[in-house]
Amino acid sequence: xxxxxxxxxxxxxxxxxxxxxxxxxxxxxxxxxxxxxxxxxxxxxxxxxxxxxxxxxxxxxxxxxxxxxxxxxxxxxxxxxxxxxxxxxxxxxxxxxxxxxxxxxxxxxxxxxxxxxxxxxxxxxxxxxxxxxxxxxxxxxxxxxxxxxxxxxxxxxxxxxxxxxxxxxxxxxxxxxxxxxxxxxxxxxxxxxxxxxxxxxxxxxxxxxxxxxxxxxxxxxxxxxxxxxxxxxxxxxxxxxxxxxxxxxxxxxxxxxxxxxxxxxxxxxxxxxxxxxxxxxxxxxxxxxxxxxxxxxxxxxxxxxxxxxxxxxxxxxxxxxxxxxxxxxxxxxxxxxxxxxxxxxxxxxxxxxxxxxxxxxxxxxxxxxxxxxxxxxxxxxxxxxxxxxxxxxxxxxxxxxxxxxxxxxxxxxxxxxxxxxxxxxxxxxxxxxxxxxxxxxxxxxxxxxxxxxxxxxxxxxxxxxxxxxxxxxxxxxxxxxxxxxxxxxxxxxxxxxxxxxxxxxxxxxxxxxxxxxxxxxxxxxxxxxxxxxxxx
Ligand code: C2E
Ligand code: CA
Ligand code: CA
Numbered sequence: 001x002x003x004x005x006x007x008x009x010x011x012x013x014x015x016x017x018x019x020x021x022x023x024x025x026x027x028x029x030x031x032x033x034x035x036x037x038x039x040x041x042x043x044x045x046x047x048x049x050x051x052x053x054x055x056x057x058x059x060x061x062x063x064x065x066x067x068x069x070x071x072x073x074x075x076x077x078x079x080x081x082x083x084x085x086x087x088x089x090x091x092x093x094x095x096x097x098x099x100x101x102x103x104x105x106x107x108x109x110x111x112x113x114x115x116x117x118x119x120x121x122x123x124x125x126x127x128x129x130x131x132x133x134x135x136x137x138x139x140x141x142x143x144x145x146x147x148x149x150x151x152x153x154x155x156x157x158x159x160x161x162x163x164x165x166x167x168x169x170x171x172x173x174x175x176x177x178x179x180x181x182x183x184x185x186x187x188x189x190x191x192x193x194x195x196x197x198x199x200x201x202x203x204x205x206x207x208x209x210x211x212x213x214x215x216x217x218x219x220x221x222x223x224x225x226x227x228x229x230x231x232x233x234x235x236x237x238x239x240x241x242x243x244x245x246x247x248x249x250x251x252x253x254x255x256x257x258x259x260x261x262x263x264x265x266x267x268x269x270x271x272x273x274x275x276x277x278x279x280x281x282x283x284x285x286x287x288x289x290x291x292x293x294x295x296x297x298x299x300x301x302x303x304x305x306x307x308x309x310x311x312x313x314x315x316x317x318x319x320x321x322x323x324x325x326x327x328x329x330x331x332x333x334x335x336x337x338x339x340x341x342x343x344x345x346x347x348x349x350x351x352x353x354x355x356x357x358x359x360x361x362x363x364x365x366x367x368x369x370x371x372x373x374x375x376x377x378x379x380x381x382x383x384x385x386x387x388x389x390x391x392x393x394x395x396x397x398x399x400x401x402x403x404x405x406x407x408x409x410x411x412x413x414x415x416x417x418x419x420x421x422x423x424x425x426x427x428x429x430x431x432x433x434x435x436x437x438x439x440x441x442x443x444x445x446x447x448x449x450x451x452x453x454x455x456x457x458x459x460x461x462x463x464x465x466x467x468x469x470x471x472x473x474x475x476x477x478x479x480x481x482x483x484x485x486x487x488x489x490x491x492x493x494x495x496x497x498x499x500x501x502x503x504x505x506x507x508x509x510x511x512x513x514x515x516x517x518x519x520x521x522x523x524x525x526x527x528x529x530x531x532x533x534x535x536x
């Protein structure tokens with residue numbers, strides 16, 4: 001047996017190999033003991049080697065973990081400390097205020113919490129424009145240091161925005177302390193800043209609010225300190241303590257802004273009114289369709305826009321809506337349509353009492369909402385405003401939204417349609433059948449009806465494929481409890497075919513074209529069908 005047979009093929013250090021070779025050559029030790037010794041010793045050395053490898057891998061791993069921790073700490077630090085001053089930021093302020101307020105509320109002795117918002121004045125902004133960034137960074141750092149130095153033990157300092165600091169002071173007696181520190185902060189901040197080539201004077205304004213007098217929640221305390229700060233800046237007083245009248249002034253300002261927006265809105269509407277007009281096409285519900293003709297009544301109207309261009313005359317919506325959509329102008333135009341349709345509903349409401357017009361009360365008006373308008377963040381508030389301005393209830397308004405609008409951002413659409421439904425407004429899917437989405441998918445959205453696109457009418461009676469598609473849509477809609485409104489019906493035979501499929505609501509030239517508001521109201525009786533197979 002050779003030495004290699006005993007120790008295997010593993011590499012062993014030269015010294016060990018020498019040692020084992022010596023043992024192997026000895027003649028004074030019985031062969032079997034010698035062999036066992038060598039095998040065991042080789043194994044031991046191999047295990048030691050493995051242990052070495054493992055522990056250095058372990059060291060590596062530990063080093064990696066440490067590095068990750070350091071990275072995390074750095075990140076965490078950046079999340080809660082301001083990079084320029086190393087001071088705690090608004091996240092920490094938020095947490096601290098929360099716990100200070102909890103402690104104050106459960107403490108047996110009254111405890112005041114004073115919030116100071118300290119904002120550097122315009123001279124800092126001016127300096128920023130003329131100095132190198134590193135110098136303005138230094139000014140900010142120095143401001144933090146100065147405030148830190150005059151901070152009492154029961155206070156904390158935060159760096160919340162670029163040129164804004166907050167101090168929160170917790171103490172057991174109110175009164176002079178509050179103003180004493182405001183003075184101290186101002187004195188410190190407004191001392192001259194000495195830079196290599198110049199000295200600069202920078203001042204500050206301070207807004208103060210105190211718990212419990214000026215607010216009991218962190219939001220109200222911070223907001224009121226902020227209101228006090230605005231007051232300071234406006235009146236050019238170094239510091240201002242919050243007073244309730246200040247809030248009243250802020251509310252008044254917001255109201256004023258609102259009325260400016262309103263005036264602007266009215267003006268825009270008046271402007272659009274000059275060139276645009278809504279026409280209304282009747283929407284009919286059939287009660288019977290048999291050999292003796294059709295019976296039914298007008299249940300609503302679709303508002304369709306018309307543009308009387310100053311030099312081009314009447315421009316069809318198919319021509320200008322895409323342009324308005326692209327430029328974003330569709331948003332004010334669509335809002336105008338909502339306002340105008342709401343006005344019509346209001347005028348119908350006022351007609352209640354005159355016998356002939358009582359039916360108006362039951363009619364709905366359906367307004368088209370373009371994809372861009374549907375995406376607009378103010379859609380919901382615009383609808384609310386249109387309804388409240390006209391003082392009409394939401395139930396008689398409907399919105400028509402195309403399938404593609406919904407599919408643009410299904411999550412947002414779901415939210416919006418829910419909100420619209422909560423307001424009491426029904427939603428129809430317009431031009432149904434031209435897009436790619438299936439009815440069963442659209443069922444996730446709380447919609448009342450689909451409007452079968454008018455292109456199906458072209459060959460409904462001649463093309464087998466069109467017939468099958470329309471039949472499938474109608475069956476599916478019935479199964480899902482969604483109403484079908486057929487658009488663009490022009491012939492009696494189309495209606496007969498669709499009636500058999502279960503369709504009850506129709507819109508199309510067969511019944512009537514879109515007409516101006518006063519004509520619509522006047523023609524309402526003509527459109528209602530009693531034992532006649534003739535359309536209007
Ligand atoms: P739409 O929403 O599909 O409106 C129905 C269109 O079909 C109207 O065209 C209507 O006049 C027409 N129509 C109705 N019955 C028949 C019929 O029996 N046969 C035929 N051939 N056509 C019929 P209009 O008024 O030209 O409007 C075209 C499109 O412009 C509308 O299609 C709608 O997408 C858009 N639109 C109209 N008004 C507004 C609006 O206020 N806002 C928005 N965003 N889009 C609007
Ligand atoms: Ca429509
Ligand atoms: Ca349509």
